[in-house]
Amino acid sequence: MSEEVVIGLEIHIQLLTKTKLFCSCSTDYIGKEPNLNVCPVCLGLPGSLPVLNKKAIELAVKTALVLNCKINRVSLFHRKNYFYPDLPKNYQISQYDFPLAENGYLEISYPEVRKNIKVGIIRLHLEEDAGKLIHKGEITRANHSWVDYNRTGIPLAEIVTKPELHSPEEAQLFLIQLRNLVKYLGVCDGNMEEGSLRCDANISIRDKKTGALGTKTEIKNLNSFRSVRNALEFELRRQKKILEQGGRIIQETRHWNEEKKITVPMRSKEEAPDYRYFPEPDLLPLRIEQEMIERINKNIPELPEQRRKRLIKEYHLSEKDAQMYTDHSTLGDYFEQAAALFPDKKMLNNWIKVELLGYLSKKKINIEHSPVSPERLVGLLKLITQGIITGKIGKSILERMISTGQEASQIIQESKIKQINDQEEIKKIVDIIFKEHNDSIEDLKSGKEKALNYLIGQVMRYTKGRAKPELVREIIKKKLNLWNT
Amino acid sequence: MFLDRLSAYQAIDLVKKKQITVSEILQDIIKRIEQVEESIKAFLTLNLKEALQEAKDYDRKINLGEEVPPYVGMMIAVKDNIVTKGIETTCGSKILKGFFPPYNATVIEKLKEAGAIIIGKTNLDEFAMGSSTENSAYQVTRNPWVLSRVPGGSSGGSAAAVVADESQVALGTDTGGSIRQPASFCGIVGLKPTYGRVSRYGLIAFASSLDQIGPLTKNVKDCALLMNIISGSDHRDSTSQDIEVSNYLNYCQEGLKNIKIGIPREYFQEKMDREVKEAFDKSLLIIERMGAELEEISLPHTAYSLPTYYLIANAEASSNLARYDGIQYGYRSQDFHNLFSLYCKTRSEGFGKEVKRRILLGTYALSSGYYDAYYLKAQKVRTLIKEDFDQAFKKIDLLLTPTSPTPAFKLGEKITDPLMMYLSDIFTIPVNLAGLPALSINCGFSQEGLPIGLQIIGPPFGEGKIIKVAYNFEQQNEIEKKKPSIGEIKENKEK
Structure with missing residues (x-):
């Protein structure tokens, strides 16, 4: 093969806090009646203001430390502006050019061959989750949709890897091991099907001769570990085919269709929205004290x-x-x-x-x-x-x-297996055992400790474990002394 | 008795002494409203039924000798961009018509706990964007001194209500001068507190990094009283600051020894109304006579304030106002065929012209490729403007300037010329950019009988010092304590 596959992942994990990122509403939303866990803040009602959840910061720092990231002592929240009904303020509070943490890596291992690879982490930042839309019928044809804001404002950590994964299999492996890790740490329950862990993937093919990076495409709507692998495999085949035919890859975002097992174009680079990021004026810069980093580090299992x-x-x-x-x-x-x-x-x-x-x-x-x-x-x-x-x-x-x-x-x-404590009774049993194991007695006489244990064991077996072993040992030793003198 | 003429501290005192009842005060205020509101149009919503009930409840408790909150007897009007639970809150915009907030702003909670009674919600420029209150989607508020003049803005309804005795005191909000300029145009006291002094929780955001809630009152003592109630840190507002709130009433004492006052020379380079300049100069003489030391100082970046402000304020506004989309609450266009047209139609129909202008300007300033040149640059200049003030306050205690370059202008005079309108905030805007406290107090009248305002600017959390100078100035100011005679000039037509 003259080309090299280059894959990068963008993973969102829902942090296991009790309350939302900017208000005190419960994060326990799965299976809940729609629009139950809401308040003026997460509904973005006029006049409401966000207040940062300290627990979310701690969980994000914990994750970042385990991913060997550098924690930025000061980071900023930005507003990412775009219109969509699942976003009550029509902007998402996220982090932009000053994220919580940067520059880490995660070492993953292939289970069969004992091979470890290091995958670079570009950044980890905090942001709020959006709500959920339920469409009447198919999304493009629905004549109305419902909005459920229960999920709105649940804390997310976004983890962006370097493009250092080199096969769909490796991407899947990375994701599974990252999932295991965050689950193990208790920062996320890692359930991809329920959306508490989400993943977008980008993939391109590097020309090995020239070393030039190919044009990448981004794939969205990956709802399981399997779909991550399947979608990447499909996309790899699609790109290869285009290149083999002398075609050109278009930089675009593609949607994974789980039923048809294909990726379809969603939007091109030109159609990419301008999010008009700017610093969130309702929040102060986030300062992380060294003391906090040390405390969290100490408590990492x-x-x-x-x-x-x-x-x-x-x-x-x-x-x-x-x-x-x-x-x-x-x-x-x-x-x-x-x-x-x-x-x-x-x-x-x-x-x-x-x-x-x-x-x-x-x-x-x-x-x-x-x-x-x-x-x-x-x-x-x-x-x-x-x-x-x-x-x-x-x-x-x-x-x-x-x-x-x-x-x-x-x-x-x-139970019946009560110990036999009576000296006379044990002596009798020892005599019986000695008769049956003459060779062991010879070993015993020549001072073999093993033989002693063996004989004790035989007594125990004979009594179905009821003889008091200390007593058995004592009696056997006494007999031995008798012989040796 | 004209109990509507009482200021809040007088009313509270008389109620405490059981010389008058809360209901009696409220009834006189209601009479006054019935008499003048038709001409003034200060209120968007009146809350009189609930107010009367609350007054009755307090009176009954007082009669029974039960304990009541400390400020019972205070009647307050609230600008309609501060959320009030169960009372329609529109921001003067069609887009929020029918919005009944399910919660109270922190300042409203504090006022209720203190025993104040809310009379109603006052008119404003839509989303507080404007300097004349003419941008309201609902009505035009008139200046009680001369009905053909604007009351100023955007807190024009609050200022007009107070000077017309339709309320003892009022809350306004100030993003670029929206408390001080109407206070100046209406001849009352208006204070914009330090950014972070008063919680913004429940203040419907225009420009989050500039907005502050503050009092509009008939005198300095009421201003201090109201500040005592509304100030302080709030766990629901991360930008509120945990700095001890002093008892501002303690600053309402005579004596101005050892106070150094700076006069920024840059504020007098632009063309200024002759009468405003005269009134200002006269004020300086009074303050000097009271024992303060005057000194000319320089704020070199003043000239950049206006463009800096309109970049930052509009950028923040474009994002803050994105939530009015017809999905959850407020106005929704009925004529749409998909999500995109729902957004477009709702916002095109729901917002007024000035709001749309500012959203467009702000969106542009934040757009990819323009961000560095506009928004980022503006933030840098904002820092320079703030540093000018920091330098100045190393040498002097307070700054004095006129509040506005002119007295109240005519209705319709500037509404078609946004740039002219923006210039009426030229002296107030730098204060918001620097996050400083500043107060406007009446310092004279034009020949036409229009009030002129004096602005006192302090260092961060220097509200006490400002109140002290304002109180002394108020005591020394020889200008007769005039009242607008709305009844008589109701038919007065401007030549």
Whole structure:
């Protein structure tokens, strides 16, 4: 191939604040009756004024920091002027030449081949969302439309990447990993179908011989990760075909038709609106103090990629298991809390992913609501490693722990599997076991610690875990001393 | 008794002493309105029914010995670009006909809490764009002194209502002189506060970075009183400033020692009405006699004020007025076939000529390719103008200028010549660009009996100092406390 694909993305994420960007209306709008979450400010009623939501700033700064951006200590809000009924003031309060943050990057990884690529972030800025129009019939033929202002004024962070993505697949991958990231950080719920994460893409083909950038087209109306990839693939084919036939790409905005799986022209560069940006006089310049940046930085949780790497290094987990604990961060937290209390990480890992998750899923319980805390699971595992109970019994106890919410020791005490504390009784059992395992006794005599544990285990097994292991150990050792003297 | 002639502080005092009732004051004001409003046309909406009920409620409480708010007895008229819950608010525009706001402006909330009663909403140039109140879509307000003259603008209705005793006090708004120039033309006191002193929440924006709400009153004490009520920071207005509000009534005391006053020489280079100049010079003598020190100073960028103002104000206006589109509220053209024609027809039919002119000019100034040359340049010049004042206030305490180059002009005289009209704000506009406080007070009359205004400009948040000088000037001014005799000159035709 003599050409190189150049893709850039413009992503809008709805920030998870309780209230809107410039007023105290609720942001909880999905499924709500239209025009319920509104007030004079977000309706743009005459005389109303915007007041900036501090929480939105914090979430935007948090996102920008994770995207390795430089936070501008002073940024400005601008008015973007255009007429549309979903915009009650007929201007959108956005940021223009002095955005909140600039010059970052996000490192993404290909899941199969362990390849990482860095994608530059040009800027991140804050702006307000528009309302929603509902048309009677098809948009171009509707004889009337309704406006719902519930979404108007919900805080958005716009993230613009450098044109550094080199295939539709890579663009999709980037978007998914960015989505995972903002979801993980709790700044956005990342739901593309519901529009809490939106993406426009621009694509051009660079001539590799001359290195000249091709003319780009911008694609709008991408409502899923799949449509981002499909639309870009379509657009790439379309552009290639034009170039192969000696044609010229027109700089324009194109609309992705999800049903027909094609892009269609929306408006050309000449038709692009003049937004007449100017500084928003109703808001002061936004000043971000160093102290705020530091405070937010301190509270940023470990990122998935960092955690994945650490899990492998610290606990010697497999790539697959580390990925599982990273993708499912609550489960990861569970594992790490338990691991702090229990030395055998491999055993712990197996018990969590096989037994615990198995029983929980049978009962349709999330790990968040597990009746067995990490401490209690460790309590159970210790009983096993100490040989008090066998692994098999441990499994049935775990199942009962989940259904009753009791501790392992409690279950053992209450059930038939009560411990045998009687010295004489244990002595008798030890004698039986010794008869059956003569070779082990030889090992034991020659001082092999392993053999001791093995024999204890056999006693435990014989008693179905009911013998008190300390006592068993003591009795076996006594017998050994007797022989050795 | 003519209780309509009382100023607010007198009325409040008499009500406190139980010498008169709130209803008695209001009834006399209503009588006065019935008598003169037909000639003046100061009000767009009267709120008398509610006002009477409120007056009755206060009287009943006072009778029962219950506690009432501190300023009960105050009657106020409100310019119709300040939103009042449940009272139609039109901005003097057809496009907002039938708009009943669902909320109160912060200043209205404060006034209600203080016990003031709203008499009605006053006429203005559409969206406060104009200097004569002739741009109102609804009616022409006349100057109570000479009915064939304009009351000034854009707060012409508020100024006329106060001087005609149709209200004790009024609220106006000032973007380029819209409180001070009508105060000057009507011979009353009008103060534009420092930008950020009074909340703009609920003030229907013309030019957001210049607009301020302020009082129009019969005397300086009422001005101080009203400022005490409406000043202060507001969490709903990010541009309001959290600077302590002093009790402005404390500045209504005699004595002007150690005050240095500057006279900006650039303001006297343009042609100025002879009578205005004479009245101004006489005022200087009075103020000097009171103990103030006078000094000529320079504000070198004054000449650029007018073009700078019309670029910035119109640019902001073009965006602020975009929301009047016929979608949500207000006027909607019935004759449209798609969204674009709904916008075009609604706005073509709903806005008046001057408003459309300014929207077009402002849109042009912000357009891609012109932004740097017009809007950005204007912002830079605005900084220079502000710095002129900053320099001046290092040397002097206050500045004195005439408020307007002429007394009230004739109705229709300038309405067809926008540039001539714009020039009547030439002394007031720099103050808005610099965000400063300034007050206009009467300093004489022309031979025709038209009031002439003196403008006192202060440093940011220097309202107290301004009030002090204005109060002393008011006490010393030998001009007889005249009243317009509207009844007698009702039929007077200008030669």
